Amino acid sequence: MASSTSCSQVNGIMRDNHELTPLEKHVMFFDINNDGIIYPSETYQAFRKMGRGIFRSMFAAVLIHFNISHKTRPGKCPSLLFPIVVENIKYAIHGSDSGAYDSEGRFVPEKFEEIFKKHANQNADSLTYNEVKEMLKTNRKPKDYYGWANAFVDWNSLYDLGKNKNEILTKETVKVVYDGSLFEQIAKEHASK
Secondary structure (H helix, E strand, O other), X not given: OOOXXXXXXXXXXXXHHOOOOHHHHHHHXXXXXOOOEEOHHHHHHHHXXXXXXXXXXXXXXXXXXXXXXXXXXXXXXXXXXXXXEHHHHHHHOOOXXXXXXXXXXXXXXXXXXXXXXXXXXXXXXXXXXXXXXXXXHHHOOOOOHHHHHHHXXXXXXXXXXXXXXXXXXXXXXXXXXXXOHHHHHHHHHHHHO
16 A cells, blocks of 8 residues: 555554554553544543543643654654554563563563562562562663653552552452553443442
8 A cells, every 4th residue: 555545544454454462452442532543632531531530641641642652653753743553552662661561562471470470479469569669670771761760650550550459459450451451441440430
């Protein structure tokens, strides 16, 4: 096809001829209109669907899009609309993290299991907040300040969204965040209240 292919055509191909990777599934919850491009307004709406406040949802949308939009649009001029292209989300993978996604956005079960083998000290199937902090510190790569910051925001957000009433993050909760189904679960729970 010519380079003038529209977004809907590109996204139709993405869905029809390309099985979504776990990382792409992880972000699809935020693609409210399912066109393969996530705008800050959609991220805002998604956070609101999960019961997050107005300010927090706006802050998350700005932070996320400002940080990763340009990475998902390689070779293109920056856009003031800060879109995130779902099929290019693999380019936004950052360092100093667990490695549970590989460079193509595929889930790596061994790295996932390693999170709990190395850091779940009180209970083999869950993480406390202090264990999450310990993991973040252990995973830091030298002078990877961008990776440190992103891992901090990712894991603190996950802890905030996924902790149970005992203030722990279960292994099952962490696993379902990797395919995005945690976001759907939280939205359904919030909608039923």
